[in-house]
Amino acid sequence: MSKGKFEGYGGQYVPEAIMPAIDELEEAYEEYLNDDGFLNELDAKLRDYGGRPTAFYHAPQLSERVGTKVYLKRDELLHGGAHKLNNALGQVLLAKKMGKERIIAETGAGQHGTATAMASAALNMDCEVYMGAKDMERQRPNVFRMRLMGATVTPVETGSATLKDAINETMRDWATNVEDTHYVIGSVVGPHPFPAMVRDFQSVIGREIREQSMEAEGRLPDSIVACAGGGSNTMGAFYEFIDDEEVELHAVEAGGSSLETDDERAPNSASLNIGDDGVLHGARTKILQNDEGQILESHSLSAGLDYSGVGPELAALVDEGRVKPATADDDEAMNAFQILSEDEGIIPALEPSHAVAHVLREGDSLGDYVVINLCGRGDKDLETAMESIGMDMDVGFGEGA
Amino acid sequence: MLELPDEPALIPYFVAGYPSVESTPDAIEAFGEGGADVVEVGLPFSEPIADGPTIQNAITRALQNGMTPDVYFDKIGEADVDIPLVCMTYYNLIMKRGVDKFVRDCKSVGIEGIIVPDLPVDESDALYEACEEHGVSLVFIVAPTTTDDRLERIMERVSGFVYVQARLGTTGARDDVSGATYDVLRRVEGYDVPKAVGFGVSKGEHAREIVRGGADAVVAGSVFVEGMEDGIEEIGQKARELKQGALEGGQEAPKSDESNV
Known part of the structure; x- marks a missing residue:
């Protein structure tokens, strides 16, 4: 039943x-x-309203930095600034x-x-x-x-x-x-x-990636990397490629400040990585919970990843080994946020900054050709970034003045 | 298995661990002395999606007070009452403990029924089997929106009593009896299981109207939880008011209750 x-x-x-x-x-x-x-x-x-299809962009400076060819699926250009x-x-x-x-x-x-x-x-x-x-x-x-x-x-x-x-x-x-x-x-x-x-409504992302990838490179990417909170951009990018075993699928969760949890809090949002079987918000999935089954308060610098559960299909794909779970912590994400902004003139949201961080860390172990699902733009995160980085980014100009 | 008395029954609900962990067995006893026929003891879960503000607040406080499933079973075991108890909680706590172990632990402390507001009949296989095996009743909720085919399936598995949700929405004390109550009661009247009405019941007059409308029992929660803020002294009196209302309603009800036998 x-x-x-x-x-x-x-x-x-x-x-x-x-x-x-x-x-x-x-x-x-x-x-x-x-x-x-x-x-x-x-x-x-x-x-006509949203602006699809969104661009598929070869990021030259980022590619050089990482040492492999990196494309950005630019869903941050969708109306509203996110997928x-x-x-x-x-x-x-x-x-x-x-x-x-x-x-x-x-x-x-x-x-x-x-x-x-x-x-x-x-x-x-x-x-x-x-x-x-x-x-x-x-x-x-x-x-x-x-x-x-x-x-x-x-x-x-x-x-x-x-x-x-x-x-x-x-x-x-x-x-x-x-x-x-x-x-x-x-x-x-x-x-x-x-x-x-x-997933079905979001899988337009993956269908476009397939078409644009064939057009740009004449083949499918070696890896697709997406951040995962609940997992809608993740499943949206991945679903089209589930049966293409040669395409690695990397789901990058928020490592927050630490992967250690206590009885009430998880200072991260890494349910695919450290969560276990439970029922939350209507579905059985991997969740952050304590030994009694109380849900832990999750944490991430990025509000969009800050969630104690994850989509059930993504949990299943991780168990099957089809999707590889990973984490990037708050500092790595903030660093990636700055790097992509400087390198390409694209300010990513803090959520996909986690995916960018994973690519920066893993480099060419992800293959010769990598796609990052850039699922949101960073305008909404400017305040957080200013607090974290500080307005004195212009220290080079201001010295001695 | 859970059995309701022949007369109109009162089933109060409260959250274990609120206002304190120590008051939990005392509250059960106070309800018993106030004329309750069954006591529904909530095991607090951090995400109570079916509950309104009063019970949410009590759940938060109970968790802060250190209420856990282990403490819950210990404290319930300390209560000295002859009436049956029912556990109300959310499914994740049952799954985490292990469905079979959870049901056994219930049985061992005098809990004879389980209600799980986020477990529709569709997902109830494991808990239903464990309850059958250990002789614990599994109580299901029937809502104003429940369709006929769903009602059939629920009634195949329900035991102890069927919990008639008097209105859409969450738990919480209200000033009146919802018209939906009588519609739902009419739809379940042909089934051979006691009907208990809850969601919004707060006064003796409500209890009277509900029983007169065909219910065998009334469930009230938020009104007791509100009254427990400063201690459990007041709850016995409120219980007596509701029980009295239910009994009066029973005397006024048309006596055609074959379904009750």
């Missing part, structure tokens, strides 16, 4: 009140994902077809909330976004962006006041207003059909 399993991970661990809505969503998703009219409408929106719009447009359009009147979403870094606010405005739907109070503090520009686009942003003060608490609160809203409301989950997490559906 249980559905949506990836090697035992996944499933539908949610309150009974939500189950009928999930069944309804599953039916709609199966219907529309094979409906040419829906798919054409979505493709047109992604093209999140691929999924948000898909789900909001689906919700509209299902006759729902209201959109709710959780957000961590604010990227998914922003994308959902955009998609809701573009498709003329009401939108409410739940965001951890701590994340709102860290990501003020995104809060303001969402409000500008007409979304209600509601702070969540419970628990650690970050992404997992925002998900809890959005689920509570959904359980209350399920009849007219659709919950746009922002990653490949949650109960079935969300992990599969979000």
Whole structure:
């Protein structure tokens, strides 16, 4: 009876009140994902509103530094500055077809909330976004962006006041207003059909990589590297290549400040690397938990990776050995953030900075030709970076003055 | 296995470890003295997605107080009561302990039923089997949105009582009885299992209306948890009010309850 399993991970661990809505969503998703009219409408929106396809760029200075050929899949150029719009447009359009009147979403870094606010405005739907109070503090520009686009942003003060608490609160809203409301989950997490559906909406990234790679290099890359929090950009980039065994797939998690955990906190967000089997937010997957099964508070410099769970399909792919898990810590990510900015004039979000850091560290052991999924731009992280690096980057000019 | 009495029953809920770890067995006893027929003892989980603010807050405090599954079973074992207990918790804690061990540990301290708000019938195979094997009832929730085919499947597995969720949303005390209560009660009336109504019950008058509407029991949680902030003295009195309301409702209800036998 249980559905949506990836090697035992996944499933539908949610309150009974939500189950009928999930069944309804599953039916709609199966219907529309094979409906040419829906798919054409979505493709047109992604093209004309979102700006797809996004560029595929050979990064010359970075390649020289790393000692191997590095391409960037530039989903940071998608409208909104991150890959999140691929999924948000898909789900909001689906919700509209299902006759729902209201959109709710959780957000961590604010990227998914922003994308959902955009998609809701573009498709003329009401939108409410739940965001951890701590994340709102860290990501003020995104809060303001969402409000500008007409979304209600509601702070969540419970628990650690970050992404997992925002998900809890959005689920509570959904359980209350399920009849007219659709919950746009922002990653490949949650109960079935969300992990599969979000993956499908994001897998446009991988399809473009395949085409652009064949055009640019006449072959598939040796490695594709993507950061992983919940894992939507990861699955979006990887899914197309699961059967191409010659393409290595590297999922880079936030190592935070340390991989050691205590009874309440994990100073990292590395559930694929150090998590174990559990149930969180509707799915069985790898999670950060203590010996009793209480969920640990995760940490990352980057709010978008700061999550105690990970998509169930990604967990399964790691167990199967198809996806290689790795980590980059806060310092490595901040360093990579600066290097890519200086080398290429592209300021990455702190999330994909983890993927860049992995490539900087591993170098040509990743092969002769590597693709990094640059899933977001760094404008939202400038405050964090200024705090970390300091405004005195211009010390060379200011000396003695 | 869990059995409800013949008369309209009161099932209070509270969070183990709130207001303190030490008060946990005392609270169970106070409920017993106040006329409770079953006590539902919440085992706190860090991500209580089905609970409203009152119980969320109590869960946070209980975890800070050091409530863990081991302490939970110890403290419940200390309670000196004759009435059956029910464990309410989220699935990750059960899975982490090991489903079979969790059910055995429940049985060993007098817990005769388990309710898991994030475990729909679709995912319940492992827990259902363990409960069957060890003679513990698995209670399922039926919501206002539950479809007929889901209701069938839930009723095939439910035992002890069926938990009728009176309204959409999360737990929390309310001022009125939701109209959805009676719709759901009508839909389950043909099934041979006691019906307990919860989510929003806070007054004797609610209990009376709900039992008059066909329920065999009322579940109330947030109203007790609110009253426990400053200690457990008040809960006995609130329990008596709700029990009295339930009994009055029972006298006024049309006596056609074959389903109750």
